[in-house]
Amino acid sequence: GQNIDQPTEMTATEGAIVQINCTYQTSGFNGLFWYQQHAGEAPTFLSYNVLDGLEEKGRFSSFLSRSKGYSYLLLKELQMKDSASYLCAVVSGTYKYIFGTGTRLKVLA
Amino acid sequence: DVKVTQSSRYLVKRTGEKVFLECVQDMDHENMFWYRQDPGLGLRLIYFSYDVKMKEKGDIPEGYSVSREKKERFSLILESASTNQTSMYLCASRQGEFDTGELFFGEGSRLTVL
Numbered sequence: 001g002q003n004i005d006q007p008t009e010m011t012a013t014e015g016a017i018v019q020i021n022c023t024y025q026t027s028g029f030n031g032l033f034w035y036q037q038h039a040g041e042a043p044t045f046l047s048y049n050v051l052d053g054l055e056e057k058g059r060f061s062s063f064l065s066r067s068k069g070y071s072y073l074l075l076k077e078l079q080m081k082d083s084a085s086y087l088c089a090v091v092s093g094t095y096k097y098i099f100g101t102g103t104r105l106k107v108l109a
Numbered sequence: 110d111v112k113v114t115q116s117s118r119y120l121v122k123r124t125g126e127k128v129f130l131e132c133v134q135d136m137d138h139e140n141m142f143w144y145r146q147d148p149g150l151g152l153r154l155i156y157f158s159y160d161v162k163m164k165e166k167g168d169i170p171e172g173y174s175v176s177r178e179k180k181e182r183f184s185l186i187l188e189s190a191s192t193n194q195t196s197m198y199l200c201a202s203r204q205g206e207f208d209t210g211e212l213f214f215g216e217g218s219r220l221t222v223l
Contacts, residue, residue: 042214
């Protein structure tokens with residue numbers, strides 16, 4: 001079957017660093033996305049990895065290891081506004097996006 | 110700024126009613142998608158459309174139909190709403206099958222069926 005696993009919930013302190021992991025088992029792989037979703041709002045694009053390695057974009061970085069079926073999203077210098085759900089999604093076919101259930105991150109003052 | 114607009118943010122309907130959820134994108138995108146989002150289940154694909162008047166079933170099409178008469182508009186139809194269709198519905202669009210694949214989402218339509 002096709003499966004994506006990510007932790008349900010994480011808590012971190014303002015100013016800290018947090019790493020959200022995502023492991024996947026899919027029949028195909030055309031890339032992995034991370035989306036941020038604030039409560040009641042649309043998911044918004046954070047990052048895309050298709051090759052192994054680290055992609056850095058400001059305070060956010062995303063890492064991919066295709067051989068391990070593993071990705072993580074790293075958030076540095078956490079801010080209160082980073083409290084949101086973070087969705088990992090694998091593109092396993094031309095029109096097939098498989099989403100994880102999301103990780104709800106709470107940032108505490 | 111790219112924009113995907115869903116016509117209704119919140120709807121309350123009764124069992125058996127016909128429900129229309131509308132989605133419009135202003136980016137001239139080829140592909141459009143309808144997902145539902147439920148706690149603990151993630152986003153699940155209901156239907157997608159790769160071009161005008163073209164549609165394909167996703168993973169959970171039962172009880173739904175779609176219409177794409179114009180490129181910018183993709184409608185989701187619940188012919189006879191049932192309580193198990195209470196959910197958050199998300200529309201998304203994408204430039205085309207050969208782009209990077211980023212999906213642009215609307216803000217969602219939260220449907221409650223009583």
